[in-house]
Amino acid sequence: SVEASIPEPQREAWTKNEFEGFKNKDEFEKEVVRHVETTLARSMFNCDETAAYAAASLAFRDRLVKEWNKTQQRQTFTDTKRVYYLSLEFLMGRAFDNAMLNVGAKSIAKEGLEELGFRIEDIIGQEHDAALGNGGLGRLAACFLDSMASLNFPAWGYGLRYRYGIFKQEIIDGYQVEVPDYWLDFNPWEFPRHDVTVNIQFYGHVRKSQDENGKTIAHWEGGEDVTAVAYDVPIPGYDTPSTNNMRLWSSKAASGEFDFQKFNNGEYESSVADQQRAETISAVLYPNDNLDRGKELRLKQQYFWVAASLYDIVRRFKKTKRAWSEFPDQVAIQLNDTHPTLAIVELQRILIDVEGLEWDEAWNIVTATFGYTNHTVLPEALEKWPVGLVQHLLPRHLQIIYDINLFFLQAVEKKYPGDRDMLSRVSIIEESQTKMVRMAYLAVVGSHKVNGVAELHSDLIQTTIFKDFVTIFGADKFTNVTNGITPRRWLHQANPRLSELIAKKTGGYGFLKDLTLLNKIENFVDDKEFRKEWAEIKYANKVRLANYIKSTMDITVNPEALFDIQVKRIHEYKRQQLNIFGVIYRYLKLKQMSPEERKKQLPRVSIFGGKAAPGYWMAKQIIHLVNNVGAVVNKDPEIGDLLKVIFLEDYNVSKAEIITPASDLSEHISTAGTEASGTSNMKFVLNGGLIIGTCDGANIEITREIGQENIFLFGTLSEDVEDLRHSHNYGQHSVGAGLTEVFNAIQSGTFGDTNDFGAMISAVRDHGDYYLVSDDFQSYIDTQKMVDDEYRNQEGWITKTIRSVARMGFFSSDRCINEYAEGIWNVEPLAV
Ligand code: PLP
Structure with a gap:
């Protein structure tokens, strides 16, 4: 307020002593050491990674606060x-990694921390x-x-x-x-x-x-x-x-x-x-x-x-x-x-x-x-x-x-x-x-x-x-x-190598501020070197996730396998049950094959993650079934690398940053008309993965942008959902041969306690199948078969992923904010 402001004559002393924040590596180190020694009251003899994270964050925070104050003053004065x-x-x-990247001083921090005896990845990992x-x-x-x-x-x-x-x-x-x-x-x-x-x-x-x-x-x-x-x-x-x-x-x-x-x-x-x-x-x-x-x-x-x-x-x-x-x-x-x-x-x-x-x-x-x-x-x-x-x-x-x-x-x-x-x-x-x-x-x-x-x-x-x-x-x-995502966190931060490659080909990091510039990489779709690097980056990201799975779950997955990922809140409308029924079907088919036939199959890792609301009993049963299927499949010697089923514990934003860049395929398979938009669908495609999905939410616009040849769509259309539901309740409803086989396997105890999964089966078979799992099951299986076939042709697959990324510019949250600003808020940006 005006009363609290310093009188004009004394302001010079303030201006003269203005805090600047660090400007280079040496100054950064000095700030870190100062915070360790004074703010945290520690020293080089008891500075662990937690303390180093605290001090480095405070050094960045000090810099941010300066600009934050100035921004607020600018807004007030104008x-x-x-x-x-x-x-x-x-x-x-x-917040720490994001602050470093947005301020543009991550390399300073990396070198500075290294000289002080820390790896930046470990320090970033300290943050809750x-x-x-x-x-x-x-x-x-x-x-x-x-x-x-x-x-x-x-x-x-x-x-x-x-x-x-x-x-x-x-x-x-x-x-x-x-x-x-x-x-x-x-x-x-x-x-x-x-x-x-x-x-x-x-x-x-x-x-x-x-x-x-x-x-x-x-x-x-x-x-x-x-x-x-x-x-x-x-x-x-x-x-x-x-x-x-x-x-x-x-x-x-x-x-x-x-x-x-x-x-x-x-x-x-x-x-x-x-x-x-x-x-x-x-x-x-x-x-x-x-x-x-x-x-x-x-x-x-x-x-x-x-x-x-x-x-x-x-x-x-x-x-x-x-x-x-x-x-x-x-x-x-x-x-x-x-x-x-x-x-x-x-x-x-x-x-x-x-x-x-x-x-x-x-x-x-x-x-x-x-x-x-x-x-x-x-x-x-x-x-x-x-x-x-x-x-x-x-x-x-x-x-x-x-x-x-x-x-x-x-x-x-x-x-x-x-x-x-x-x-x-x-x-x-x-x-x-x-x-x-x-x-x-x-x-x-x-x-x-x-x-x-x-x-x-x-x-x-x-x-x-x-x-x-x-x-x-x-x-x-x-x-x-239409929703969007920030390319700073979901490309640059989560997938630094991909971001760097794109920068190299598009003439700098301008695409992080104008995501439509991604379209320039389509010019390199036939460039051998570019494609090689593109594939290497995906592979490295899969290795990173494989290492994470090994270190947290002690399960070995083959990074050469197709990584098929569904991570989001567990909900019947999002249909993780459709996914796990499909996985069971795949397992049963593999078991029925001769060893020779089996050898011809494409290895796949099915990865699930997400929280169920504590009071949502059915969602918790879905998690239980995924884990039980994993327990059987992952140690089946006949199956080996051909199928692994992983449930990743405690899905959250920082884990999403590791998971998203590692997908070959991600699943966005809600019953048509139930998912308002979805945003993880955008994140996966932006990181060079393809989608298997329903005609729901933003999947439809993603298809329009990237081309229908680059997405695996299946299932009932939203306009047909009501009629189908009606027919389940008032007509004949049979779940089909494939799903019956899956239900029989579950009920015979193949995956443990049959009592636990009875309600999940009944919801589909006896109680109207509100989410249309049975209607979409066969086309889901057929589409997954197409995925296998397409993935065998790695060159074709890479082409699809490059073209998709190139066409994702529309899904930046910058575009959303500009639309809100113009169409709803009537506000202008404030020149800096
Ligand atoms: N949970 C986390 C941690 C996320 O990062 C996201 C989006 O990226 C979501 C949930 C939303 O996922 P979806 O759009 O698949 O529902």
């Missing part, structure tokens, strides 16, 4: 419009992933932060600082076991801002009064307060000084450590209990992917986070002394899924109850400010909150929700008089046995733009869940922004 990306999840992974997310949605938010900083957009991420991120997965006796992820022991990348706090109110009641003009004023009173404390994380852009901010809120008791009143009265336990109850709000990330469980604590998390964020945003706006009508010219807020939808209600509350604006004026500001990104059409994932719960926790917000709904329905009635079905279909309040607030509808009504995340998905939301809203608001309100 008084420019900012973007606020509200996401309950940011799946960041590791920041795993504040479940999967695709959280990783998308992380890629977007990278792109917004790299493109110089004035943008902040707002989230929650969970004490426990997504649990760590251990596999014990073939079963998933969850272990808490306590990641905050040492985290040099966050800055606690104990001076940036907000008190957040819960419960209580609403009192109404009249002002001198007879206007009704609502007062939300009573209840309890919890304090939100800001923790800031610098987000460095690539090849630019722009360093943005991610602000994560942590909860603590509003009275501080303890309620001293209670403490003094001898109520020790109750005083500690209050404190713990407050801290519980930001304690854990809910571990469900694409599932809404409706827990009260989750709603508390949501309000805590959006209320703190909006307070912060409004405070920043008010410092500009502008009129409220200019709020949407200064502020764009993007809602990553419906989790932050209460922000719409909270801003309306602030404007009418606190700032005294009229309803309509406030509502125009609100709707012009928000954009909403939908991430799913799966009914079990669509958020709904019981009216009673909202009433109890946020009494004033429920009133506002009712008013929003009333005015909305009045407008609908005016436009479609007498259409009562329409009114009940689109009402934000679902008039069910337990009345529910439909958060997606509230998000649509309260935003000026609604987008899906791939073309098929954006079309689907407009014809299914939001069909009536398209009629009411017009199609212009709905748009598509």
